[in-house]
Amino acid sequence: MAIKTPKSARLVFRGKIFDVYQWRQRMFDGSYQTFERLKRPYTVSIIATFKNKVLIAHEEQPLAKRELGLFAGRMEKGESPIKAAKRELLEESGMVSNNWHLIKVSDPVSKIDWKVYLFSAANCRKVADQQLDSGERIKISSVSFEKFMSLSHRFDGNLGNYLSEISESKKAREKFRKLLFSLV
16 A cells, blocks of 8 residues: 655655655544655666676675666656666666666555666667766676576565566566567
């Protein structure tokens, strides 16, 4: 069940990433309780392909061990999801694509106003060196589509669950493969 932040909510804390909103909510018995919801910048994730391979980001950040993932990041104020995706792919991989598809938009946590836009970027090509943030180290590897799908359990819950669902249907899996490699 998705919770909406009412217009009457007050901003009680502004953080670097998260803002906290609170509001009084009338209960069924007539009493009142204080509710909270976080808000954070929306994010983008990109499944990038190069030739016949899926690119994997192996990212390390301070206080976090190297994680297996996608190229991803926060949208900047006023930035569209596709513009953010193109910027993140270029910064984190040095690659660009002329073949983008929005795969899915999700709300991963009901108590956080946060959307994650999942894109595919097919037929990527290298045009620059990585331009990483000071708190990022990203190594890139490439894997076959089959290997990528077999790694679904290693990705975060939202992406991992999505890939697992696709894996259950041969038809959905083939449609997804065609989308990633722009064969549709």
